[in-house]
Amino acid sequence: MGVFELIRKDFLLELRRKSVIAGLGLYLFSLVFICYLTFNLRVNTINAMTWSALFWLVILFSVVNSVAKSFIGERKGVLIYYYTVASPQQIILSKIIYNSALCLLISVSGYILFSIFIVNPVQDHLVFFSALVLGSLGLSTSLSIISGIASKGNNSNVLMAVLSFPVVVSILLMTIRVTKNAVDGIERAASTDEILNLLAINCIAAALGYILFPYIWRS
Amino acid sequence: MKKTWWKILAIVLLVYVHIGGLLFAVPRLRIHETIRSLYFHVPMWFGMTFMFLISVVYAIRYLVTSSKEDDIRSVEFANVGTAFGVLGMLTGMVWAHYAWGLFWHGDPKQVGAAIALLVYLAYFVLRSSFQNQEQRARLSAVYNIFAFASMIPLIFIIPRLYSSMHPGDDGNPAFNAYDLDGRMRLVFYPAVIGWFFMGLWISSLRIRYRALNEKISETEL
Numbered sequence: 001m002g003v004f005e006l007i008r009k010d011f012l013l014e015l016r017r018k019s020v021i022a023g024l025g026l027y028l029f030s031l032v033f034i035c036y037l038t039f040n041l042r043v044n045t046i047n048a049m050t051w052s053a054l055f056w057l058v059i060l061f062s063v064v065n066s067v068a069k070s071f072i073g074e075r076k077g078v079l080i081y082y083y084t085v086a087s088p089q090q091i092i093l094s095k096i097i098y099n100s101a102l103c104l105l106i107s108v109s110g111y112i113l114f115s116i117f118i119v120n121p122v123q124d125h126l127v128f129f130s131a132l133v134l135g136s137l138g139l140s141t142s143l144s145i146i147s148g149i150a151s152k153g154n155n156s157n158v159l160m161a162v163l164s165f166p167v168v169v170s171i172l173l174m175t176i177r178v179t180k181n182a183v184d185g186i187e188r189a190a191s192t193d194e195i196l197n198l199l200a201i202n203c204i205a206a207a208l209g210y211i212l213f214p215y216i217w218r219s
Numbered sequence: 220m221k222k223t224w225w226k227i228l229a230i231v232l233l234v235y236v237h238i239g240g241l242l243f244a245v246p247r248l249r250i251h252e253t254i255r256s257l258y259f260h261v262p263m264w265f266g267m268t269f270m271f272l273i274s275v276v277y278a279i280r281y282l283v284t285s286s287k288e289d290d291i292r293s294v295e296f297a298n299v300g301t302a303f304g305v306l307g308m309l310t311g312m313v314w315a316h317y318a319w320g321l322f323w324h325g326d327p328k329q330v331g332a333a334i335a336l337l338v339y340l341a342y343f344v345l346r347s348s349f350q351n352q353e354q355r356a357r358l359s360a361v362y363n364i365f366a367f368a369s370m371i372p373l374i375f376i377i378p379r380l381y382s383s384m385h386p387g388d389d390g391n392p393a394f395n396a397y398d399l400d401g402r403m404r405l406v407f408y409p410a411v412i413g414w415f416f417m418g419l420w421i422s423s424l425r426i427r428y429r430a431l432n433e434k435i436s437e438t439e440l
Contacts, residue, residue, distance in 0.1 A: 145365075149358050153348040163345060163362065166338040167369050170377060193380065197372075204368055212361045215282050 006086060006094035014102075024066050028106060031058045032113040041118055051121055052179035055114055056172055059107050060139070066106065067099045067143040068160050071151035088217040092144065092209055099140035107132050123185030127178060127195075134198040135175035141202060142167045145209040148216045167205075174198045225416050232413030239406045246403070256314040257403065262410040263307030264332075264374070266418045270300030271339075271367055273422075278363035281356060290356035291429045292422075293363060294346065299422045301339045303414075308332060319384060327381040328374075335373040338366045 014021060035054055039046060046054070082091055111132070114120065122128045143164055150159040174194045181191045240258035274296035281289040311329065312322045323329065345362050349355035378385070 149345070149362055152354060152358055153345065154350070155348060159345065159348055162341045166334050166341060166373075167365065169334050170369060170372055173377065197376070197380070201372070208365060208368055212282075212364060215357055215361050218357075 003090050003094045003097070006090060007098050010094065010098040024062065024106070025109070027065060028058070028062045028110055029113060031061060032110065032117055036117045039118075046118070048121060048180050048183040051114075051118070052176045052183055054118075055110065055179065056135070056176050058114075059103075059110050059135075060168065060172065062106050062110065063103050063136075063139050064143065064160070064164065066102055067140055068147050068150075068157070070095050070099055070144055071147045072156045072160065074151070083217070088214040089210060091217065092148070092213040095144045096141050096206065096209070099144050100137050103136035103140040104133065107136050121183045124182040124188065127188060127191050128182035130195055131175050131178035131182065131191075131198070134195065134202060135171060138171040138175075138198060138202045138205060139168060141205045141209060142171070145205070145213065145216070148213065152216070171198065171201055174201070226420055229413050229416035229420060232409045233417060236406055236410040236413055240410065243402060243406060253314055253317050254403075256310065258406050258410050260307060260310040260314055261407070262414040263303050263310060265411045266414045267300045267303035267307060268374075269415055270296045270303060270418050270422070271370060274300060275363055275367040278360040281360045285353075285357075287352075287356070287433070288430070290360065291433075292426055293360060295422045295425045295429065297339060297342060297363065298425065299418050301336065301343075302421075303418060304332070304336045304339070308336065324384070326385055327378040327383045328385040331373045331378045335370045338369055338373070342366050 035041075035058065039054075086094075111120075146164045146167060147160060150156045150163055153159045174197050178191045178194045178198070181194075236258055240255055245252065245254050274293050277289045277293035277296065281293060308329075311332075315324050315326075315329070316322050319326075342359060342362055346355055346359045349358065
């Protein structure tokens, strides 16, 4: 089975179980709504830094919830079936691509929800969307691999949180900085360093995952 | 590594570093006498990086060879590296208390180092959550490589993007300011070498202890 067939299978399964997508959407919506209520945004305003931090935290929580189940919670029989039909490299690639697509969907809809309920202060859309794309790619790449490791442990959900936090922090710091620059509309040259760093982190995470996943998968 | 000369060298160097570090003259600069922290704080981070480097090399070797010894070496070097990191953090906090007025200042370097230590603590949590020894060794070797790959940017790259009050940034005096001052190098380099050998010594003792324990449990079976 090729990479594309695996991705197609993931999408088909997701579309058939509409409850998962609906649940994820509702989760995202409630998170944004809680932010709206707790910050009392009808009367208050928030500054650029708070907006970007809040935005990425909402995205992070939704993504952790959706990507975590890419290996955790799969039934044992399904895993053995994958094992017989595809190579580990194909599996991790298909998971990374599928999760990135899901993650992009989540972050774009999060952005739409934020602009409806909170504000849409983004001035430089090109920089903002490049942060969005690179951030989603980075988060889904590293979380897919971590979820592969955590699924083998005893208490996978706790393990997932403990293992992913430190890896994700550097990606989040970069994206929040770029987002803040985009919100403030600062000249683009100010964000190039962070964008290049994000790109480098993504490449390292993807390369390490591709090389090391066979060792995680074998068991 | 069974020879004794490097152990004696470590002791001699560290005795010399502690006496010289506290008594020798240092240049008078903005951070005054607290500059002596260089002899005790900075070698900890050097030691930590070396230990983690050795640990990740053994982790890669484990993935190739699958031998139990490589796994034990990898985890013990990570243990000693984490201990160095904690000591580096504590000595840095003592210095910050006198130089900045606060133990925890939230400086980018402090934050980056704290996250890097959390990565390695997560490594030990990961290890404790497996019962199967082979699986534990394999997955923690994989995570060790990830941890090393995220430790390098967290300590050496990301803090440099932010403005920091840590010596060495934004014109604050640090080691490079004394390129002409050989006096500090005479203590600093021995400190780095001494702590490196001390780390090797501690980890080799722990590795031998673990190996003996394994042997005992095997004979009891």
